[in-house]
Amino acid sequence: MPERRWIPLAAAAAIVLTGVIGGDTLCFFKLVYGVPCPGCGMTRALSALLGGDFAAALAFHPLVPIVPLLALVVVFRKRRPFRMLYRSDVFWAGCAACFMLVWAVRMLVFFPDTPPMDYSRSSLAWRAFELLFN
Numbered sequence: 001m002p003e004r005r006w007i008p009l010a011a012a013a014a015i016v017l018t019g020v021i022g023g024d025t026l027c028f029f030k031l032v033y034g035v036p037c038p039g040c041g042m043t044r045a046l047s048a049l050l051g052g053d054f055a056a057a058l059a060f061h062p063l064v065p066i067v068p069l070l071a072l073v074v075v076f077r078k079r080r081p082f083r084m085l086y087r088s089d090v091f092w093a094g095c096a097a098c099f100m101l102v103w104a105v106r107m108l109v110f111f112p113d114t115p116p117m118d119y120s121r122s123s124l125a126w127r128a129f130e131l132l133f134n
Helices: 006-021 028-033 042-050 054-060 066-075 080-087 089-110 124-133
Strands: none
Touching (some): 066 080
């Protein structure tokens, strides 16, 4: 699919920029803008889930239980029950809507002081703001 050729290039650029910018997080969105993305905390949540600490996993990101389902849908996308979900725009839009809703609630409740929903003053946007206005 030629329209998807840019995805590996964009991923490589994000990895390089993450290494160049540095900071206290691996989230590219947070490194650049300083605010958490809808998936912030998911890496720690998955780590806690794999370690058997379900309560900590939910505290890091409340949607962590659906990630294994999403992985199954993608990995087994050619098998009958998963094929329907993989091809369903409603399924993917629903997943995206869930992530955006949880992100909005977490931003309202926890931002800007509670990790992982805290503001990063080491972000590229904050540095640019300081350069322009100081």
